[in-house]
Amino acid sequence: MANEIDPIPFIDLFPPQGIDNIRSVNHRLRDLMSLCVVPQWEEFNEVDPSEIMRKMLLEKLIRSVHQWADQFFVWECSIKEGKEKEVCLIFNQLTATLLTQSHASNIFFLQFHINYIQTVMDAIDEKVIAFISLLLSHYTEEMRDRKSVDDITNFAQVTMRLFESLHRLEEFGISNGKRETWEEKEELFVNCPLYWSSTWSALSREMLNRCRSLDESSHSDGTLPSSLYSFLCIQKAISDDLSRLQLTLIHNQMVVTLRVVSIYCDNLTSYSNHLLEFASRDGECKNHDCRTIRALNGIEQSSVFMKENWRRFSQIEAIEKSEEGKSIVETAEKLVNNTMEKVTRSRDALLSLLLDVRCRDGLDRISQKILMDRSELKRTLAAYVRELSEEERLDEIAREVDRLSIDSSSGLESSLVSSLLHLCFVHLSSRIHSQLRMNHPENYYRFIYESLQVSGEVLGITQCDSSLFRLLHYHSQPTKDLIREFYSFLADHCTTNQDTSTLNFIKMRTSASFVSDGLISLSLHVTSTSGLFHPLSPTSSSSLVLRVSLLPLYLFDPPFSSELPIKSLFRKSTDLKRRHSFRMLISPEAFYTHGSVVAISLIEKDYLSIERVVGSHYILLSQIAVSHGFSDDLSQFRMIPFTSPPPLNSIPIFSTLKSRSSVDRLAKEFIRCEMRKTIKKSLRSSHIFVTQSLSTLSLP
Known part of the structure; x- marks a missing residue:
């Protein structure tokens, strides 16, 4: 057997050459195989020599594989010598040969219970x-001294082809029963993914430059840029290269995924900047296929393509489930979100440019119609034309806004229309805000408010500019309503700032009851002053006073205001037997009117009777429970913190009343009353400064 099997050339066994080579082997071993199956072996109870022959053939096959490998895996390949293609060619040819020429060898070795493909692949x-x-170690060492772009590109292409060739060979072996060793092989390429992604980045930049030339050289009649399809193909090509690699090691997956996402983001940013520059050279944009329209549609299409596919293209799902990959996923999501914000800013800049070119005159015309008061409207009408009612004016404005929305969005992608209409409404609101006139009747502001609401409904706007609408709402309200809104705002401010750790506070019991059909008795009882601490003062003869007032003043006739001194504050008295009581009679109409409040102020007075408001607290009267008989006890215990109200000029309602005070007597009186408190604070501060300055003088 040895004399017949050993002389067989290894080339006849591996790699498989088809039926001719295996036929010669079969002819050589035919007599031995016939000898192994003669019945005399069983007759004389001898061991069947076929098992010995199987082992000898198996050893010969393994030696043949090793001899072939030693013959072909011998030379040193250098990138600069151009032999790297031969390495990839060896593995590609081996895979193809095993796939197409191994059928005869499989049949021959199967009679010896040998799996030919599994054996040669394991060997x-x-x-x-x-x-x-x-x-790879030789290639990597060589790359340390070669930093040119061509060398990096060549190295990446060589290693990527080699990686794919090995992977195809491994998959073929595993499908035929070979043990899996792919992870061990992929670890050999651990330094390569960074070079691969760098090559993708360089190639995509080069292709983007070619894309830009398409927009410059071609004259598109459509509403999309000529370069859009090429750009989308570039993004998809990177995904195709990545999917062919089929990486399995988590380290390689994380490196490549993050780099691919970064390349996608860089490409999208670069392309959007190109389209922005491309559109900026467009003087007019009257037609539906101008440069600005094409650039906007291109930015939108590329952004949507990126937003919908970046996770699938970067194969980020493969690393989401691992602990190591979670941070990579978060970084990738932040990178994509930041890129989308940049692209959105570029898109909004183009939308503003488009809106300015197409809708400037229309927006000016609509804003003038909205801001026109009744006297101006009459002057614009001919003698034989009747004056329009407010409803007819609103309908006319709605029709003009609708025509404007159709004209401005012509040629745009449907997903861009809502953004353009929102921007159109913002521009209209800003024009009205900048040209809004003061000291006009309330109906004037009410009509502007309703016109903006109608315009927003036509444009499909759900969230409007709150500052302008709030301003119009205030100007459209009567002065009395605004004053009540002001005190209601102060009461809400007190309830939302209940941090008593650094505030003076007292405890108080409030109770209200009907004493007759036309009067409500309100009682305030101070139950504890333990939360008061006296502020540091340069004067020793100062005292604290608790003042209770009913506001607004016009609602209560006569006005109610009462004071009680608070003593023993330096000792921080906790004597609960002390009682400070306030009692007042209020009509039910005034009591239940929204915005009527009881103001409780802590005031410090010095020996010159100059006051300083330490803090105030406002309680809405409508929030105090009222009993209808002596049997009902609806008294409430409250903690009253004394907070400092916000600066008056920072309150929009106060600013509105201040602008109205020149023509409205009630607003003027309200402003004078509120400003008097601020002036007293200023006088107090000036007095303290003068006192401190005098105390530093020394007499001769």
Whole structure:
């Protein structure tokens, strides 16, 4: 057997050459195989020699594989010598040969219970790993001294082809029963993914430059840029390269995924900047296929493509489930979100440009119609034309806004229309805000408010400019309503600022009851002053006073205001037997009117009777429970913190009343009353400064 099997050339066994080579082997071993099956072996109870022959053939096959590997895996390949293609060619040819020429060898060795593909793949595995390890280490060492773009590109292409060739060979072996060793082989390429992604980045930049030339050289009649399809193909090509690699190691997946997302974002930013520059050279944009329209549609299409596909293209799902990959996923999401924000800013800049070109005259015309008061409207009408009612004016404005929305959005992608209409409404609101006239009747502001609401409904706007609408709402309200809104705002401010750790506070019991059909008795009882601490003062003869007032003043006739001194504050008295009581009679109409409040102020007075408001607290009268008989006890215990109200000029209602005070007597009186408190604070501060200055003088 040895004399017949050993002389067989290894080339006849591996790699498989088809039926001719295996036929010669079969002819050589035919007599031995016939000898192994003669019945005399069983007759004389001898061991069947077929098992010995199987082992000898198996050893010969493994030696043949090793001999072939030693013959072909011997030379040193250098990138600069151009032999790297031969390495990839070896593995590609081996895979193709095993796939197409191994059928006869499989049948021959199957009669000896030998799986031909599994045996040769297991035998060559060790040789392949050793050879690839040596080859990649040689390539990597060589790349340390070669930093040019061409060298990096060549290295990436070589290693990527080699990686794909090995992967195809591995998959073929595994499908035929070979043990899996792919992770060990992929670890050999651990330094390569960074080079691969760098090559993708360089190639995509080069292709983007070619894309830009398409927009410059071609004259598109459509509403999309000529370069859009090429740009989308560039993004998709990176995904195709990545999917062909089929990476399995988590380290390689994380490196490549993050780099691919970064390349996608860089490409999108660069392309949007190109389209922005491309559109900026467009003087007019009257037609539906101008440069600005094409640039806007291109930015929108590329952004949507990126937003919908970046996770699938970067294969980020493969690392989401691992602990190591979670941080990479978060970084990638932040990178994509930041890129989308940049692209959105570019898109909004183009939308503003488009809106300015197409709708400037229309927006000016609509804003003038909205801001026109009744006297101006009459002057614009001919003698034979009747004056329009407010409803007819609103309908006319709605029709003009509708025509404007149709004209401005012509040629745009449907997903851009809502953004354009929102921007159109913002521009209209800003024009009205900048040209809004003061000291006009309330109906004037009410009509502007309703006109903006109608315009927003036509444009499909759900959230409007709150500052302008709030301003119009205030100006359209009567002065009395605004004053009540002001005190209601102060009461809400007190309830939302209940941090008593740094505030003076007292405890108080409030109770209200009907004493007759036309009067409500309100009682305030101070139950504790333990939360008061006296502020540091340069004067020793100062005292604290608790003042209770009913506001607004016009609602209560006669006005109610009462004071009680609070003593023993320096000792921080906690004597609960002390009682400070206030009692007042209020009509039910005034009591239940929204905005009527009881103001409780803590005031410090010095020996010159100059007051300083330490803090105030406002309680809405409508929030105090009222009993209808002596049997009902609806008294409430409250903690009253004394807070400092916000600066008056920072309150929009106060600013509105201040602008109205020149023509409205009630607003003027309200402003004078509120400003008097501020002036007293200023006088107090000036007095303290003068006192401190005098105390530093020394007499001769």
